[in-house]
Amino acid sequence: MKKILLISAVVLSLVGASGCSTNSASTSDNSTKSSKTVQKKHWDKKKDQKLAQEMKDYGKKNNQIYTKYDGKTKLTNSASRIYPDAFKKDTFKLNGKKISIGWSPQGEHHYDYDVLAIYNHDLTKDGQHKTFLFCWHKQKPIVLVDEAGKGNVVDLHVSNDKSLNGSFSNIMYGENI
Numbered sequence: 001m002k003k004i005l006l007i008s009a010v011v012l013s014l015v016g017a018s019g020c021s022t023n024s025a026s027t028s029d030n031s032t033k034s035s036k037t038v039q040k041k042h043w044d045k046k047k048d049q050k051l052a053q054e055m056k057d058y059g060k061k062n063n064q065i066y067t068k069y070d071g072k073t074k075l076t077n078s079a080s081r082i083y084p085d086a087f088k089k090d091t092f093k094l095n096g097k098k099i100s101i102g103w104s105p106q107g108e109h110h111y112d113y114d115v116l117a118i119y120n121h122d123l124t125k126d127g128q129h130k131t132f133l134f135c136w137h138k139q140k141p142i143v144l145v146d147e148a149g150k151g152n153v154v155d156l157h158v159s160n161d162k163s164l165n166g167s168f169s170n171i172m173y174g175e176n177i
Helices: 002-035 045-061 162-172
Strands: 091-094 101-103 113-122 129-137 140-146 153-158
Touching: 045 113, 045 162, 129 162, 140 162
Parallel strands: 091 153, 101 113
Antiparallel strands: 113 129, 129 140, 140 153
């Protein structure tokens, strides 16, 4: 009788221990799954095409033609700044402070300011230009403007064009697409 009770106690202990290890393994699997983050891409072909149309319309309205950086052919403005190389070569400032900015065609969060699209219009051959940098910053769309002359320091400012800012926000949040 003691043998049967002892064997039963050992069997129950083993079953209980294996149940605990199974539970801890599944808990470990769940925590591993939840710790993996899916990186959301904020920019896609549809949004890019919508912005291209907006910039075409914007250019017509302002009697200007904007050249888009296509992701392959480098874009040079009249200040001899070459995009996207300038992000690595030059110092970019916003409101006098150095910022982390770079080409990030899908908004992968590589920089504080992920540049999703670049459009340039050269006003004159002596360096006057308007280069729009359409960015994703702190989970929000922002349009920065490069009108800086030649040199390795690029002083940017936030676009004050409400129409352009609104269009970009609508595109980023999927409205009117």
